Amino acid sequence: MPRLPRAVSLVLCAVCALAACGRFADRSTRATQHARVVSVSKQINEFLYAIGGQSDLVAVDLTSIYPPEIRTLPTVGYHRALSAEGIISMRPTLFLTDGNVGPDAVLQQLRAVGIPIEVMRPGGTLDSAEILLTNLGRYFHREQAADSVLARWKTGMSAVWADTARWNSQRRPRVLLMHFGQIINNYLAVNRGSPADQMIRWAGGENAMDSLGGMTRITPELIARAAPDVIIATEVGFDRYGDAKQFAAMPGISLTPAGRSGRIYRITEQEVMYFGPRTPATVKKIAAMLHP
Amino acid sequence: MVELRGVSYQVDRTVILHDITTRFQPNRFNVILGPNGAGKSTLLRVATGLLQPTAGDVRYGDQVVSSFSATDLARKRAVLSQHVELAFALTVEDVALMGRYPHYERVPSRRDRDIVQQALALVGMDDKRRQQYPTLSGGEQQKVQLARVLAQIWNDGDGAEHTYLFLDEPTTSLDVHYQIHLLDVARGLLHHDCTIVAILHDLNVAFQYGDVFFVMDAGRLAHVATAAAEVSRDLIERVFQVQAHRIHDPDTGDAVWRFALQSNGRRGGTGT
């Protein structure tokens, strides 16, 4: 990922840290049961709450903010900037992660002290996400809840795909999904092949970006070439401007069909960046944006 | 004695000193005179061993300067420069103590400290020895530098060797009081087995304090005079491109020079 001048990175981190201060002060007194789980993946945490397996959680990472109840838990920091001591001080019986943790030494240090580590990789497909949910259900002895959530999820997806067929017969609007990268302090466009791109396609849209994989840094030329009919921005990036009209005033955007028609919408990062039980609802939401 | 044999100094294509052979007399105040750009500073730096001549050699007594170790050389010869800038606040004592650095390894001895004390007293800066150097006036700072330099080649008369003191325009930007004080103290060293070589820009001051005069012109030694009287008016007018005019102090009989710019290169003026 491109990197900012160090000084601005420092300030950003300080701001992030201060903004999250409230979450750091709180110490949960709940987890008196035998299991104490520290989980530093927002996707895994969302799934845990979905299947009602959250009672063992004692601490989470900074980016786990859904569902809102999770914010009452203390956090051990940004998942790529963890400290072993902080995690160990929560006296965990399990450290749960999706594999995306840093620095590398942290895992070794946890193992050295004898903390069990469980890595559950969510993968990038709908199927792998469903498997993750099932695994979590089994691990936390919430198989029934997991099964019922999964069933509802699958039903939802079937309904989504039925609609997809309908929309595919029409002209599919070009959609640009814009995410704001806080570390690099710039907007990014989501490319093809990602979960978000998949959701757009299910909603009967077409990704305005041609590239495959990951995200691309936004430039006015890029936006002009993409010429999207609809722009969907994740919450941090959208909220920097406040509303669709102000957002449309960004250089390059005002000249696009989306900018001119004011079809700029807001969505939360956690709805589109990975597959989950909320995906059917998310796709419906996107479809409403694309086919008013 | 400082002896130069066939000394030349060249930087790239430019020759700054041309084949200079001469001797700076021991126990005498040797003065190098000459206009700007004549090579005085370069000559001094070669004589101190800071610069290596591109031809010829410099000897102190019998030994070639370049054969001395850095520490040995520092124990026998010291240089007082025009202006020493100090970025950090050291005390007067600390600065003067630096003169003894070539004489001790890690910790200064009792004797080292005594010498510094005496040197500071000699220049009249003893009572200010705890003061911060940057807070001193220009003249006071130069006195402290002189104390440092004196401490470096301090000769107690305990059978120590001959020492060498070089002064590179040490009185520039000092008022007349400091000028005289400094040169008086310097001359005092002549009684302690020392060779002094100084660059002085003020001809009258030079003639007042100097014993032997080395007149430089365009990188060459134009004339060596063993008395102020030997420096002729012709020589001064030619080398310095001025009209020179010698008058005599009615009280002491000493010669004093007055100068004016030449008009159309013609020599003029009245007097001797």
Place this chain on the structure above:
Amino acid sequence: MLKHLSFRQTYWLLGVLLVVAIVASAAIGAFSFTPAQMVRYLGQAAGWLPAVPGDTLGRNVLLGLRLPRVFVAGLTGAVLGVSGTLMQGLFRNPIVEPGLVGTSAGAALGAALVFVFGSGTALAFTHPLGSFAVPVAAFIVGFAATMLVHRLSTSFGKVNVFTLLLAGIAVNAVCGAGTGFLSYIARDPQARNITFWNLGTFTTADWRGVELIGVFFGLSFIWALRYGKALNALMLGENEAAYLGVNPRRLILWLLVVNTIMVAVATAMVGVIAFVGLVIPHVLRMMKSADYNFLLPASALLGAVLMEVIDIVARVIIPPAELPIGIITAVVGAPVFLGILLRQTRRGGSGFYG
């Protein structure tokens, strides 16, 4: 206030402060230890006391995580303090420290090169051969960067402070761009580590790190102590120092080499930490003396103390998470830097310091 104490008394005072800081740093954090616990754990580890099963976690955390971290922090502080002192002697200017003249940034770039092209940080930290690649690369690039700044800012033997700062900014920017580019092209795990480590951290400290930094600091420090006199003489200018028997060219070169080795090893272990080298000598000069015979040992002690305190702050401000060290040093150091700069321009005028 320190002016009334002798040098030796000052060293004792700083030494006592350091011991207190070390004990405090060992005790305080997300994981807290009482003095009794610490003594017990140490006793168990040394075999003097029988091991109690309930103590295992606490003991492992104290000995495996906390203590190495405490020592790495102290040693890094000493490295940075002494480095700032050496560099200020070298450039004859108080606004100099490894973070400002490119040494740290260069070391960071060197390390990043190994991270990205040397198959990942896991290799660098655990593999025996890889563990040398990072400090060596950090040294080479850090040295080149510092030499470049030195060359650019010196003319006719004098150091122009403004050119120095500008050259430092330029070289820092180039190294930063290089590191940024490397994180851009790096695959995910490596890039993560570069970004995080650019802010300085002690969380990855282990006993191996203590040994490495300890050895290189020890050697460099012992060497540097011999040159207190020479550094003082250098304050008068290169010519004057030469007249006093010092070889300025050789001294400057060796100073640079030794200093860069120290900083490179520390930076390779803990990342980039700025401003400490600036603050420590400045405070010591203000409170006591500018004599390098004093500054060298004192800056090692005070640097260690400061770093312990900063590390404690980093750990207690947002528990159980931690603030990166670089943020705190910037918050403390930047105002000091501005203060020195203002004082210089008010007093100095031309900005030349020969």
